Amino acid sequence: MSCKIHPETVERQMERNWPEGIKKTKQRLEIYHILADAIKPLTATEIFEELKNEDGSPRYAFSTVYRCLQTFENAGILTKSTAVTSENAMYELRLAQHRHYAICLKCKERFPLRTCFLGDLKNMLPANMDEFQITGHQLEIYGYCPKCNQK
Amino acid sequence: MSCKIHPETVERQMERNWPEGIKKTKQRLEIYHILADAIKPLTATEIFEELKNEDGSPRYAFSTVYRCLQTFENAGILTKSTAVTSENAMYELRLAQHRHYAICLKCKERFPLRTCFLGDLKNMLPANMDEFQITGHQLEIYGYCPKCNQK
DNA sequence: TTGGTTGCAAAATGTTTGCATGACC
């Protein structure tokens, strides 16, 4: 269970963000909250774990998690991506600003980078590709974090 | 089977590149060639397909492909990565220069970008992360290529 | 010869799907 500093803000954000025609079931609401509280993209498994009871018994089906994430993605409020350093898909709410991360290859911790400096993506396109319509980009830095580096 | 423009160059490159203590089996040599000829990162399945006979029957085991790729990666001559736009791992020889790609979300084609402009990665690290030891990075641009964009 | 490599099959993921039951609007 994560520590919510401004629970009411999450509620309002959700109110604004919630897609048309998507039913608010308790499963979806809980998953939204977990994503909203997260400071980094989560895997489906991490979300599933977060949803468990104290005794470790699952409260919802795994397929529900996947289907919910898929629904959010189709509705455009969620971004699915796969990191270089992990096999599994990761999910992150698509809020106003997007983030990039520095990822430690040892402890797998993800550190959000400062602002995205990639203003001039167009220039990086290959020749004869001026017509390429850019809809997104992804950047990852990897290496070893200060903690793991010392050992 | 892909068209080799300078077959002898690949041979020499392989000679230089081949890691110490790794036996040159025909499976590994063939897989190396496929990777060397590729103009984009390949999935294990793509490599496996490339290795098939004309009649579509597999010449080698799938596990051999995976084990070979793993061997190359451990030896440091291969980079394994997962693209935002695909679930599966992709493999690319780690040659002198590395590449980034613009990826079409529709046809999945990968267009190599011009040079990597990311000289100043250090500046993008979060506060208190000066000690983060950067060993690599990845950048992807995605959107729609000219061909798919027109439709 | 001998230890590393392969092939096969089976296991271990991670993810998706079909169908009956159940819950939101």
Next chain:
DNA sequence: GGTCATGCAAACATTTTGCAACCAA
């Protein structure tokens, strides 16, 4: 009440592993 979402189990795809047979050095 009707439609859409859920749970369960089973299917699926990708990747990994155990073990006997095999081959490069």
